[in-house]
Amino acid sequence: MSKHYLTIENVGKTFSSGPVSNEVLDNVNLTVDRGEYLSIIGHSGCGKSTVLNIVAGLLEATSGGVILDGKEVNSPGPDRSLVFQNHSLLPWLTVYENVALAVEKTQKRTRNKAERHEWVLKNLEMVGMSHALHQRPAEISGGMKQRVGIARALAMEPKVLLLDEPFGALDALTRAHLQDEVMRIQAELNNTVLMITHDVDEAVLLSDRIVMMTNGPSATIGEILDVDLPRPRDRIELADNPDYNRYRREILRFLHEKQKKVESFREHATPTQQEPTAKRA
Known part of the structure; x- marks a missing residue:
């Protein structure tokens, strides 16, 4: 049995509609420790929310599975609570x-x-x-x-708090206030948190580790970045912190390289080689 609190093992997900199938996720492997704050970041359509929904039990993985605190996840349950972008x-x-x-x-x-x-x-x-x-x-x-x-x-x-871009629809000031509240609460309760985000600064500010997804279809984990910044964290103080800015650059580099690969493929591919349209995730 895994010693980790949450384990995502060899997870793949394919959506099918008649004769057409679309592999959104391929061989996703991830472990999360109790009390850890982990963010998943990547371009739109890379399967971030699909991973979260599989952990939540709202979607069934096509292959692989999820183990939480020694028990297999195969349906929704009160041990996982989900906060959506829409309230x-x-x-x-x-x-x-x-x-x-x-x-x-x-x-x-x-x-x-x-x-x-x-x-x-x-x-x-x-x-x-x-x-x-x-x-x-x-x-x-x-x-x-x-x-x-x-x-x-x-x-x-819940054993795991799942956040699906919970601040994405808010203005910058409100978003900053809520990020600070979540940091304070997580420090107080030592929650295990898995968050989806598009925001590089948000990921670095809040997370212990950041999972960077490759572009879909057949998306998987490209890199995992450990964020070794002391807590509690102050966004003003971190603005000039060299480690904070190095983490930001690492994520931006990864995202930029993945986008350039997609653009290069589309530019040189023949019509029959074009990527199938991925479901938004």
């Missing part, structure tokens, strides 16, 4: 009720009614949303909605 809150429920619903579904047997109520309040307080308990999603900002989504995910006490 995905239920619009007819209040901020409190959105989080309470998740707590009711996952912790009815482990906490009594009073304890569940206090747990909902604690998680909303953790993300700075105690002032908006009785407001509905339409009455709060995009950044506040994401805070509630994060609170809902954390309230489930």
Whole structure:
């Protein structure tokens, strides 16, 4: 049995539509330790979200599999909570009720009614949303909605927190505030986090390791970068940090080289050699 907390082993994924098939992922291997913050980065269509959805149990791998804390992942479960780029809150429920619903579904047997109520309040307080308990999603900002989504995910006490570009739709200032909140919460709770991102600075700021995906189709892991920066991390101080900037350059170099290879292939390929269109991942 693997000594790692989360293991993605020989995972491949092919989508088929009639006679046409598209191999999105090929032989993806990755291990994540308990308490580690790991980001996956790559160009659009490289299968990042497909990897995340397989770990979440929302997609079934065509080959290979996922092991979490010694158990095979083959369906969704409360041990993995997912925060989407879109907040995905239920619009007819209040901020409190959105989080309470998740707590009711996952912790009815482990906490009594009073304890569940206090747990909902604690998680909303953790993300700075105690002032908006009785407001509905339409009455709060995009950044506040994401805070509630994060609170809902954390309230489930998952073994792994899965973040699918959770800050991608936010303005720069709100994104920075939420990144700082996630860093603070992760330091406090020692969560295991797997995050998808397109943002190089975000990846370096938040992560212990950064997984760089090759371009699809048949995408796989190209390189893994260890981020050896002390915590807690301050974005202002890191701006002039030579190690921080070296990590940024390494990622940008990788992404640039992969894009140049794709452009070169398309430029010289005959029409019959052109790459099949990959499903967006």
